[in-house]
Amino acid sequence: MSHMRYSCLMAVDPDHVLRTAAALLTRKATATMDEVAKAAGISRATLHRHFAGRDALVRALESLGIAECEAALDAARLDEGPARDAVHRLVREIESAAALLAFLYTENQLFEGEQQNAGWARIDERIAALFRRGQQSGEFRIDLSPVWLTEALYGLLASGAWAVSEGRVARNDFTYMIAELLLGGALRHPAQPREES
Amino acid sequence: MSHMRYSCLMAVDPDHVLRTAAALLTRKATATMDEVAKAAGISRATLHRHFAGRDALVRALESLGIAECEAALDAARLDEGPARDAVHRLVREIESAAALLAFLYTENQLFEGEQQNAGWARIDERIAALFRRGQQSGEFRIDLSPVWLTEALYGLLASGAWAVSEGRVARNDFTYMIAELLLGGALRHPAQPREES
DNA sequence: CCAGGGTGAGACAATCATGTCTCACATGCG
DNA sequence: CGCATGTGAGACATGATTGTCTCACCCTGG
Numbered sequence: 409m410s411h412m413r414y415s416c417l418m419a420v421d422p423d424h425v426l427r428t429a430a431a432l433l434t435r436k437a438t439a440t441m442d443e444v445a446k447a448a449g450i451s452r453a454t455l456h457r458h459f460a461g462r463d464a465l466v467r468a469l470e471s472l473g474i475a476e477c478e479a480a481l482d483a484a485r486l487d488e489g490p491a492r493d494a495v496h497r498l499v500r501e502i503e504s505a506a507a508l509l510a511f512l513y514t515e516n517q518l519f520e521g522e523q524q525n526a527g528w529a530r531i532d533e534r535i536a537a538l539f540r541r542g543q544q545s546g547e548f549r550i551d552l553s554p555v556w557l558t559e560a561l562y563g564l565l566a567s568g569a570w571a572v573s574e575g576r577v578a579r580n581d582f583t584y585m586i587a588e589l590l591l592g593g594a595l596r597h598p599a600q601p602r603e604e605s
Numbered sequence: 606m607s608h609m610r611y612s613c614l615m616a617v618d619p620d621h622v623l624r625t626a627a628a629l630l631t632r633k634a635t636a637t638m639d640e641v642a643k644a645a646g647i648s649r650a651t652l653h654r655h656f657a658g659r660d661a662l663v664r665a666l667e668s669l670g671i672a673e674c675e676a677a678l679d680a681a682r683l684d685e686g687p688a689r690d691a692v693h694r695l696v697r698e699i700e701s702a703a704a705l706l707a708f709l710y711t712e713n714q715l716f717e718g719e720q721q722n723a724g725w726a727r728i729d730e731r732i733a734a735l736f737r738r739g740q741q742s743g744e745f746r747i748d749l750s751p752v753w754l755t756e757a758l759y760g761l762l763a764s765g766a767w768a769v770s771e772g773r774v775a776r777n778d779f780t781y782m783i784a785e786l787l788l789g790g791a792l793r794h795p796a797q798p799r800e801e802s
Numbered sequence: 803c804c805a806g807g808g809t810g811a812g813a814c815a816a817t818c819a820t821g822t823c824t825c826a827c828a829t830g831c832g
Numbered sequence: 833c834g835c836a837t838g839t840g841a842g843a844c845a846t847g848a849t850t851g852t853c854t855c856a857c858c859c860t861g862g
Contacts, residue, residue, distance in 0.1 A: 419807095419808070419809095420808085420809085440849065440850090441849075450810085451809070451810045452810095453809075454808080454809060456850090456851070457808085460851090461850075462849090492792060514634070514711045539791065542791070547792065547793060548791045549791065549793040549794075551785070552782060553774065553782075555773055555774060556768065556774050556778070556782050556786075557786070559764045559767070559768040559773060560764055560765075562764055563764025564761070564764075566760055566764075567756045567757055568753075568756070568757075568760070570756070571752075571753065571756040576752055576753075576756060577750065577753050577756070584748075585757075588790075589749055589753075589757050590791055591790045591791050592746070592792055593785075593787060593789040593791075593792075594692075594736065594754055594788050595689060595745060595746070596743060596745055596747075597746075616837095616838070617838085637818090637820090638820070638821095639819080639820095647839080648840045648841065648842095649820095649840095649841095650840065651838080651839060653820090653821070653822085658821070659819090659820075
């Protein structure tokens, strides 16, 4: 790491810094600005030139997470086709951002009093709308509220990301595990759970 | 403040302190020793008399969490009857400890290098054994590993506890939501998902 | 070649949480 | 009543992190 070729550019790539910070903070949520800087291969001074402080860094990470989430939501085309297929697409598209989301999901507990970033509310609503659509079309059961299904998706994404990062489950299984558990649950159903679209 | 009525007892109840600390740290994982003390209605000096430091406090919380978990596992009688019913009992019994577990679940990310408390490994194994039993009896699908189902249960407990504490879902629905989603998933199954034991 | 922007390294003060200590006070008990 | 125990309040030093600053360096472009 950090031996990228900046031979011709002196400018630091803020996006690279953010992604490195996300990877580090996902594993160690209390990492120091110094640790973040070292992980990104830059000095603390430069890190502080790009992000005024730790708050600004976390806010930038939040913006990145929101942007990646919305990109995943767009790419998943949630309002097309069967809802269950849309859930599969959503999990697949959001997989690359799962670690970042896991970090932000726990970090959000810190923003207790403050105003929730409006971006999260919109993302929540888009995901909840998908579950609502599935309920209205008869695909999804109606005794689990869309809000809870949305929260459960976040929780599964977070535990999946952690389990992968700790090597407890294979990275390749990430999408399948989460989508299948969220959709079909642990029970073995008499009617095969895959073909009913 | 600090005019609480200790009229007859001068001794602080360490268990009460621990539970108050758990409730606070669940909402604000970075709460100060001073905040924890104030939340428990005692002074920082007294808090420090009972728990040598923040580490000791977290360790005590971990021990409490492990104890409550094992108590829940015992009460749920995981090896009796259909595995699906055992999962329901487990979630019901563990509900009261869910907030504490949610805190410890994220806090564990900090204990990266250190040796994992052996208690968690035993709890993990007991839960995984339940899912394994369900798979061998044909109740549970075999394409989701017991390890992942265990992690997923932790994730759902954590998101459920947070969703309840933020008022996004009703506390009364906690057990049902988690157990039903974990077992049956979001899909509406043609064969009724309840009667197959 | 030379000027300028961007960076790394380090010094520095300020802030915060922590851990320890002392002292005064209240309560229970002999 | 007098003592012991446990507590609250606060002072204090320490360490860690942060935010800011300066200076030297390297690279690029004119």
